[in-house]
Amino acid sequence: xxxxxxxxxxxxxxxxxxxxxxxxxxxxxxxxxxxxxxxxxxxxxxxxxxxxxxxxxxxxxxxxxxxxxxxxxxxxxxxxxxxxxxxxxxxxxxxxxxxxxxxxxxxxxxxxxxxxxxxxxxxxxxxxxxxxxxxxxxxxxxxxxxxxxxxxxxxxxxxxxxxxxxxxxxxxxxxxxxxxxxxxxxxxxxxxxxxxxxxxxxxxxxxxxxxxxxxxxxxxxxxxxxxxxxxxxxxxxxxxxxxxxxxxxxxxxxxxxxxxxxxxxxxxxxxxxxxxxxxxxxxxxxxxxxxxxxxxxxxxxxxxxxxxxxxxxxxxxxxxxxxxxxxxxxxxxxxxxxxxxxxxxxxxxxxxxxxxxxxxxxxxxxxxxxxxxxxxxxxxxxxxxxxxxxxxxxxxxxxxxxxxxxxxxxxxxxxxxxxxxxxxxxxxxxxxxxxxxxxxxxxxxxxxxxxx
Amino acid sequence: xxxxxxxxxxxxxxxxxxxxxxxxxxxxxxxxxxxxxxxxxxxxxxxxxxxxxxxxxxxxxxxxxxxxxxxxxxxxxxxxxxxxxxxxxxxxxxxxxxxxxxxxxxxxxxxxxxxxxxxxxxxxxxxxxxxxxxxxxxxxxxxxxxxxxxxxxxxxxxxxxxxxxxxxxxxxxxxxxxxxxxxxxxxxxxxxxxxxxxxxxxxxxxxxxxxxxxxxxxxxxxxxxxxxxxxxxxxxxxxxxxxxxxxxxxxxxxxxxxxxxxxxxxxxxxxxxxxxxxxxxxxxxxxxxxxxxxxxxxxxxxxxxxxxxxxxxxxxxxxxxxxxxxxxxxxxxxxxxxxxxxxxxxxxxxxxxxxxxxxxxxxxxxxxxxxxxxxxxxxxxxxxxxxxxxxxxxxxxxxxxxxxxxxxxxxxxxxxxxxxxxxxxxxxxxxxxxxxxxxxxxxxxxxxxxxx
Numbered sequence: 001x002x003x004x005x006x007x008x009x010x011x012x013x014x015x016x017x018x019x020x021x022x023x024x025x026x027x028x029x030x031x032x033x034x035x036x037x038x039x040x041x042x043x044x045x046x047x048x049x050x051x052x053x054x055x056x057x058x059x060x061x062x063x064x065x066x067x068x069x070x071x072x073x074x075x076x077x078x079x080x081x082x083x084x085x086x087x088x089x090x091x092x093x094x095x096x097x098x099x100x101x102x103x104x105x106x107x108x109x110x111x112x113x114x115x116x117x118x119x120x121x122x123x124x125x126x127x128x129x130x131x132x133x134x135x136x137x138x139x140x141x142x143x144x145x146x147x148x149x150x151x152x153x154x155x156x157x158x159x160x161x162x163x164x165x166x167x168x169x170x171x172x173x174x175x176x177x178x179x180x181x182x183x184x185x186x187x188x189x190x191x192x193x194x195x196x197x198x199x200x201x202x203x204x205x206x207x208x209x210x211x212x213x214x215x216x217x218x219x220x221x222x223x224x225x226x227x228x229x230x231x232x233x234x235x236x237x238x239x240x241x242x243x244x245x246x247x248x249x250x251x252x253x254x255x256x257x258x259x260x261x262x263x264x265x266x267x268x269x270x271x272x273x274x275x276x277x278x279x280x281x282x283x284x285x286x287x288x289x290x291x292x293x294x295x296x297x298x299x300x301x302x303x304x305x306x307x308x309x310x311x312x313x314x315x316x317x318x319x320x321x322x323x324x325x326x327x328x329x330x331x332x333x334x335x336x337x338x339x340x341x342x343x344x345x346x347x348x349x350x351x352x353x354x355x356x357x358x359x360x361x362x363x364x365x366x367x368x369x370x371x372x373x374x375x376x377x378x379x380x381x382x383x384x385x386x387x388x389x390x391x392x393x394x395x396x397x398x399x400x401x402x403x404x405x406x407x408x409x410x411x412x413x414x415x416x417x418x419x420x421x422x423x424x425x426x427x428x429x430x431x432x433x434x435x436x437x438x439x440x441x442x443x444x445x446x447x448x449x450x451x452x
Numbered sequence: 453x454x455x456x457x458x459x460x461x462x463x464x465x466x467x468x469x470x471x472x473x474x475x476x477x478x479x480x481x482x483x484x485x486x487x488x489x490x491x492x493x494x495x496x497x498x499x500x501x502x503x504x505x506x507x508x509x510x511x512x513x514x515x516x517x518x519x520x521x522x523x524x525x526x527x528x529x530x531x532x533x534x535x536x537x538x539x540x541x542x543x544x545x546x547x548x549x550x551x552x553x554x555x556x557x558x559x560x561x562x563x564x565x566x567x568x569x570x571x572x573x574x575x576x577x578x579x580x581x582x583x584x585x586x587x588x589x590x591x592x593x594x595x596x597x598x599x600x601x602x603x604x605x606x607x608x609x610x611x612x613x614x615x616x617x618x619x620x621x622x623x624x625x626x627x628x629x630x631x632x633x634x635x636x637x638x639x640x641x642x643x644x645x646x647x648x649x650x651x652x653x654x655x656x657x658x659x660x661x662x663x664x665x666x667x668x669x670x671x672x673x674x675x676x677x678x679x680x681x682x683x684x685x686x687x688x689x690x691x692x693x694x695x696x697x698x699x700x701x702x703x704x705x706x707x708x709x710x711x712x713x714x715x716x717x718x719x720x721x722x723x724x725x726x727x728x729x730x731x732x733x734x735x736x737x738x739x740x741x742x743x744x745x746x747x748x749x750x751x752x753x754x755x756x757x758x759x760x761x762x763x764x765x766x767x768x769x770x771x772x773x774x775x776x777x778x779x780x781x782x783x784x785x786x787x788x789x790x791x792x793x794x795x796x797x798x799x800x801x802x803x804x805x806x807x808x809x810x811x812x813x814x815x816x817x818x819x820x821x822x823x824x825x826x827x828x829x830x831x832x833x834x835x836x837x838x839x840x841x842x843x844x845x846x847x848x849x850x851x852x853x854x855x856x857x858x859x860x861x862x863x864x865x866x867x868x869x870x871x872x873x874x875x876x877x878x879x880x881x882x883x884x885x886x887x888x889x890x891x892x893x894x895x896x897x898x899x900x901x902x903x904x
Contacts, residue, residue, distance in 0.1 A: 031658055035677050156643065163640045170622050170639075170681070187622075187639055188615045191608065206483055224706065225487050227699035229622070229681055246698050247679035250705065254676065257709035258793055264713070265789035265878075266782055274794040275804060279814035286786050287819055290853075293782050294823055298830070300774035308767050315760050318770060322752035322777065322887055330718055330745050330880050334738050337717035341710055342726040352727060362731035367739055371746055378750070401742075426717075428782050435774055 010043040017048055026055045034063030041068060050079040062091030069276060070103035077108055086115040093167050094123045095140035095248065101128065127242070135219045136212035138252065139233045139242030144172040148182065148200030152193045159190075168230045168245045174203045179239040181232055183207055209234045212241050217256050220249035221346060260344055264337060264426035266293060289428065296432040300325075303436060307443040310452035316385055317446055320393045321439070323375075328400040328438040329431035331367060335360050335408030336430045340422045343412060350417045356409050364405035368398040392446045399445070400438040407433060462495040469500055478507045486515030493520060502531040514543030521728060522555035529560055538567040545619045546575045547592035547700065553580065579694070587671045588664035590704065591685045591694030596624040600634065600652030604645045611642075620682045620697045626655045631691040633684055635659055661686045664693050669708050672701035673798060712796055716789060716878035718745060741880065748884040752777075755888055759895040762904040768837055769898055772845045773891070775827075780852040780890040781883035783819060787812050787860030788882045792874045795864060802869045808861050816857035820850040844898045851897070852890040859885060 016025040029037055029052070037060065041049055053061060053076055065073060065088055077085060089097060089112055097116070101109050101124060113121050123141045130136025144166045146155050155172065163169050172190070174183040183203035193202050209232040210219050223231050229246045259269040266289035270277065304311070304321075311318055339356060342348045348356060372394040379390035408430050412422035446452060468477040481489055481504070489512065493501055505513060505528055517525060517540055529537060541549060541564055549568070553561050553576060565573050575593045582588025596618045598607050607624065615621050624642070626635040635655035645654050661684040662671050675683050681698045711721035718741035722729060756763070756773075763770055791808060794800045800808060824846040831842035860882050864874035898904060 033658075033660065033678055035679075160644050163644050169643075191621075192612050192615050206485070208485065224699075224702050226485055227487075229698065246681065246702070247676075250676050250698070250702055253702065254705060254709070254797070257706070257713075258797070261709075261713060261716070261789060261793050264716070265785045267786050267790065273797075273799045274790060275800055275807060275811075279811050279818070282790075282811065282815045283818040286783075286815065287822055290779060290782055290786070290819055290823060291826065294775060294779045294827065297775040297778040300778070301771040304774065305768075305771045308770070311770060312764065312767055315764055316757075318760070318763060319753040319757045321773065322756065322891075323746060323749040325774065325777070326749040326752070326884060326887065327742060327746045329883070330742055331738075333717045333880070334719050334742070337713055338719065338726060338734075341713050345706070345710070345725075347725045348727055355727060359727075359731050359734065363734045363738065366731070366735040367742055370739055371742060374743065375746065428785070431781070432778060435778065439774075 009040055013040065013044065013052070014048070017052070022055060025052070029056055030060065032060075034060060035067050037064040038067035041072065046072070046075055049076060054084075058087060059091055062088050066092065066096045066100070069273075070100070071276075073100060074104060074108060077104070077111065082111075082115055085111065089116045089120065093140055094120065094127065094142055095138060095167070095245075097124050098127045098137070130212055133216050134212060135210050135214040135216055135233045135244055136241065138216050138219075138248045139212070139244045140167045141242045142167050143230070143232075143240075143243045144169055145179075145240065146172050146174050146185065146199050148174055148176070148198070148203070150199045151195065152190055152197045152199070152202070153195040155185075155190055155199055156195075159187075168243065170229045173207075173232050173240055173243070174199055175240050181207060181209060181234050181238055181240040184232070207232065209238075209240075210244075211236070216244075216252050219244055220252040220256075223249045224253065256344070260340065260423045263421060263423035264340065266290070266426075266428040293428050293432055297435065300432070300435045300439060303439045303443070307439075307447075310443060310447060313452045314389070314446070314450060316389055317392070317442070321442070324393070324396055324400055324438045324442055325431075325435045327371065327397060328404040328434040331364070331401045332404035332408035332430035332434045333426065335363075335405045336412055336426050339409045340412045340426055343416055343422050348413075350413055353410065353413050356413065357406060360405045360409040361402070364402040367405070368401040371401060372398045388450055392442070392449050395449075396438065396442040396445050399441045400434065403437055403441070404430070404434045407437075461492055465492065465496065465504070466500070469504070474507060477504070481508055482512065486512060487519050489516040490519035493524065498524070498527055501528060506536075510539060511543055514540050518544065518548045518552070521725075522552070523728075525552060526556060526560060529556070529563065534563075534567055537563065541568045541572065545592055546572065546579065546594055547590060547619070547697075549576050550579045550589070582664055585668050586664060587662050587666040587668055587685045587696055588693065590668050590671075590700045591664070591696045592619045593694045594619050595682070595684075595692075595695045596621055597631075597692065598624050598626050598637065598651050600626055600628070600650070600655070602651045603647065604642055604649045604651070604654070605647040607637075607642055607651055608647075611639075620695065622681045625659075625684050625692055625695070626651055627692050633659060633661060633686050633690055633692040636684070659684065661690075661692075662696075663688070668696075668704050671696055672704040672708075675701045676705065708796070712792065712875045715873060715875035716792065718742070718878075718880040745880050745884055749887065752884070752887045752891060755891045755895070759891075759899075762895055762899060765904045766841070766898070766902060768841055769844070769894070773894070776845070776848055776852055776890045776894055777883075777887045779823065779849060780856040780886040783816070783853045784856035784860035784882035784886045785878065787815075787857045788864055788878050791861045792864045792878055795868055795874050800865075802865055805862065805865050808865065809858060812857045812861040813854070816854040819857070820853040823853060824850045840902055844894070844901050847901075848890065848894040848897050851893045852886065855889055855893070856882070856886045859889075 056064060101112055116124060127136060142165050144159055144162050159169060169187055171184050171186050173181060174185060175181055183205040184207045185199060185203040189202060210222065212233055212235055219231060223246060230243045232240055233242045233244060235241050255271055262269040268285040270285055375397055376390055376394045379385050379393055412425040415425045416422045508516060553564055568576060579588060594617050596611060596614050598610065611621060621639055623636050623638050625633060626637060627633055635657040636659045637651060637655040641654060660678065662674065664685055664687055671683060675698060682695045684692055685694045685696060687693050707723055714721045720737040722737055827849055828842055828846045831837050831845060864877040867877045868874045
């Protein structure tokens with residue numbers, strides 16, 4: 001966990017390596033968890049990895065390999081002999097193997113598939129056929145399948161044979177000879193049931209499954225909703241194709257949250273860790289949005305130009321433009337971000353729009369009045385700009401806050417309804433739009449009240 | 453999942469209820485999952501719930517109760533007889549019971565604890581002692597504990613006895629007579645091991661545990677990192693106190709992401725779903741930040757006032773204020789939000805600050821040049837404002853973008869270092885700060901170049 005500890009560990013490993021104390025080194029690595037070994041490797045010079053990797057016991061080696069980043073994986077594969085590669089590939093769970101294969105250049109993929117045994121190769125190819133964000137693409141084909149006519153004793157025997165390979169044995173799935181999914185049984189039920197009980201009699205037949213084409217975020221949300229540790233994935237004919245396990249679902253939920261956050265800040269999402277992304281890639285993810293928003297902001301400038309004469313007649317008004325624009329922008333983002341997150345978590349839907357708009361209207365009135373009262377006091381007592389200007393600024397502030405909240409809450413909902421990503425309708429867009437509107441309101445009110 | 457389907461289901465249930473078809477109704481409810489029944493109840497009038505709830509089988513009733521919101525729970529408890537309450541409480545997992553108790557007013561808590569059997573009551577009270585965000589507060593005390601001297605056969609016998617109560621049996625924990633945690637064994641290993649093997653010999657002794665006082669977010673991140681479905685929680689003397697299961701960890705991760713998003717949009721976090729929160733509560737979560745940011749924005753206004761004469765001399769400059777402020781704000785938020793999320797995911801730490809600043813500096817130079825070139829062309833060819841003004845605007849734009857990115861990436865890191873929440877250093881704060889700086893830069897450059 002702690003990066004500083006990893007660093008000092010890295011120094012120790014380097015020292016052992018320099019002193020060629022391989023037995024001590026092996027013992028040192030062996031007692032660690034795969035995720036920790038991978039974090040440690042990340043801190044070490046690339047040229048030491050092939051040697052260190054060979055010191056790891058087979059299973060730990062494979063698990064560590066899965067946890068490493070794709071650059072390091074590619075480097076290791078390059079150094080592997082065919083038989084070494086075969087050993088690693090055979091220890092991998094199929095879904096992990098697919099993740100690795102998807103990140104590799106074509107020539108490395110060919111080598112990996114060559115070394116995989118025919119069954120594994122078939123499974124890898126099968127999963128790779130599914131679209132990138134589908135349930136099929138994150139499922140594993142290594143699960144325990146039982147038949148209705150098995151006894152509990154048969155089932156436990158089968159578990160003994162397949163448990164080592166299966167990724168999750170918490171829940172076993174019951175299928176017909178044509179692989180049609182008919183039920184499930186937890187290992188808990190198996191353990192507490194008499195040895196001669198028939199699976200078909202004691203299984204749960206109300207099994208909740210998802211289709212291979214289902215969006216992986218939806219799958220993860222279903223698993224969270226029902227507290228599932230695994231969910232079966234079926235094809236169009238309700239035949240069991242695989243299972244999605246909770247560890248992959250957790251990663252999906254975290255990635256989706258990160259993506260939403262990036263979109264809300266006007267960044268094209270990327271799932272690569274920040275420190276591993278080079279500056280040019282970061283630039284490419286950010287510049288289109290900055291450019292687009294810069295162009296939109298020039299419209300706001302055009303509004304100012306149009307009211308140049310009014311501003312020249314009452315320069316004091318200029319001083320309140322930033323406060324109006326910022327407060328409007330912040331009010332709008334509060335509403336939009338709240339609605340976007342609620343949409344992501346399925347807490348609200350488009351049909352709730354009237355309820356949402358009404359709630360935001362109430363909130364905006366309360367916020368508008370509070371802000372305007374404070375601001376009026378400040379304008380009169382501290383800035384001493386006089387009653388008329390104070391009234392113009394505070395009236396504009398109130399109208400801006402209300403408009404900002406209403407736009408902020410409704411735009412993401414319309415975006416979702418129209419099939420766009422609501423997260424894109426967050427702060428930057430709302431801010432740009434509200435900026436322009438707040439100036440129109442401001443100059444409109446100023447023209448009338450001050451008769452500029 | 454689909455709210456529209458739930459609606460039509462609600463209509464069907466209401467019809468069955470009106471026609472007093474209780475057997476059909478029970479059959480209809482019984483075949484559903486607890487989360488679905490709770491969602492259905494949410495759509496039905498409150499007065500029908502006590503009757504519907506009594507139709508549910510015992511276990512489904514308890515599971516449904518857990519999934520309902522606290523208002524509905526309170527209502528149901530009010531209507532329960534003591535024996536009904538006892539039945540529900542006894543079916544609950546201890547961690548769920550604690551969650552419910554924590555949301556109830558004191559008199560309801562007393563009733564619940566009164567009806568819980570002494571063992572359960574003791575466990576609930578124990579968990580409630582832990583601080584709100586600690587591992588202790590989300591753990592369950594219902595797990596399977598084994599001893600080193602057990603044989604696999606003993607262990608499976610024990611599992612048979614306790615499996616029904618335990619929340620997770622995927623992993624069993626091995627403890628000494630004084631409850632000291634010495635290892636773990638997966639049910640997978642138990643199943644594939646010979647019946648006479650000794651637990652102490654086949655268990656894993658490199659067990660990763662967390663302390664009861666550990667922050668629950670850290671616990672969830674550890675579980676995600678190691679792909680754990682459960683993690684043991686130990687007290688100061690390494691005695692096993694409970695386990696945290698993955699379903700609770702997933703909720704923690706999702707809640708933390710929501711909280712970060714709320715803080716980034718200048719909202720005091722709340723874990724209540726949007727539609728269930730009344731307008732005044734939403735107002736209270738938003739107004740302090742709006743107020744604070746409004747006050748800060750007046751400083752930006754003061755800068756404009758200070759340069760009033762310069763602006764009066766060259767009114768054209770006013771038109772580019774929004775574009776400069778917005779682009780600066782957006783550039784800053786992109787950097788700050790990226791860094792905040794990376795900090796949350798433990799991808800970067802304070803000691804990476806130089807690397808982060810250097811990366812953002814490179815990105816900012818690329819963004820600044822691109823934006824300035826486009827803007828220069830627009831100023832010269834479309835706005836036709838002349839070389840001098842174009843130069844002033846584009847130079848200011850470049851300086852602003854670089855400053856914004858540098859502030860955006862470093863402020864959250866310093867906040868974290870100083871023990872503040874980095875998420876608060878997101879868009880709104882950065883925007884306010886960058887607004888002021890961009891104007892200072894703008895007027896500074898304008899004064900020199902245009903000699904105002």
